[in-house]
Every structure is written in C-alpha cells, then in structure tokens.
Amino acid sequence: NYLLDETIVYLLRENESSDDYFRETLYLELNRRIWKLLNKFRSRFANLVDFEDFRQQVELAILKKIFDFNTDSAHYAQVNFGDYVVKMAKVAWKSELIKIEREKDMIYSHAE
Numbered sequence: 001n002y003l004l005d006e007t008i009v010y011l012l013r014e015n016e017s018s019d020d021y022f023r024e025t026l027y028l029e030l031n032r033r034i035w036k037l038l039n040k041f042r043s044r045f046a047n048l049v050d051f052e053d054f055r056q057q058v059e060l061a062i063l064k065k066i067f068d069f070n071t072d073s074a075h076y077a078q079v080n081f082g083d084y085v086v087k088m089a090k091v092a093w094k095s096e097l098i099k100i101e102r103e104k105d106m107i108y109s110h111a112e
Helices: 005-013 018-044 048-066 075-079 082-109
Strands: none
Touching: 005 018, 005 048, 005 075, 005 082, 018 048, 018 082, 048 075, 048 082, 075 082
C-alpha cells in the first residue's frame, strides 16, 4: 500500500484520471511528502512564520510545474522527486538570502 513519490507525480500528471477522490488523495499525500522534505530547511530560519512562508512558496512552485501539462518542466520530478524538491528549495533559499541581504543593506544604510 505504498506508492513511490515519482509514481504519485506521474499519476497526478495523467490527464486521463477522472476520479477526483483519487486525485485529491494523491495530491494530499504528495503535499505531505513535500513538507517532510522541506523540513530539512527549518533550521535555516530564525522564526517559524518565515519558514512557513518559504515552505508554501516552494510547494506552490513545485505544484505549478507538476500541473503544467504544456511543458516538460516536471519530468525530472517523475524520475527523482526528492532531488527535485530539494533543488527547488535551494533555488528559493538563494532568493531568500538575497532578499535578507537587501533588507540588511536598507536598514544599515538608513542608520548611517
């Protein structure tokens, strides 16, 4: 009674699947697994609210790619889902660091 992450992605991307309950169950399980993988990034955040924002941002980016049926942007997720999630999170984390540095620069430049 276990499906690999990659299998869940494949089944969600199948346009033929018309059973909404099945698709919703797959989506909820995939969401749980995404959140579990993203918990590795929790220690990088000083407060929980910022981490929750980060996690939702990454999840949304992943889901947009998975449900974009017009491109091949999620094919790698069907092959190596864990790596796909971590790479997406690292990209988001880098943009978060850039944002933090900009905020620091603004704060310190105003103080001077």
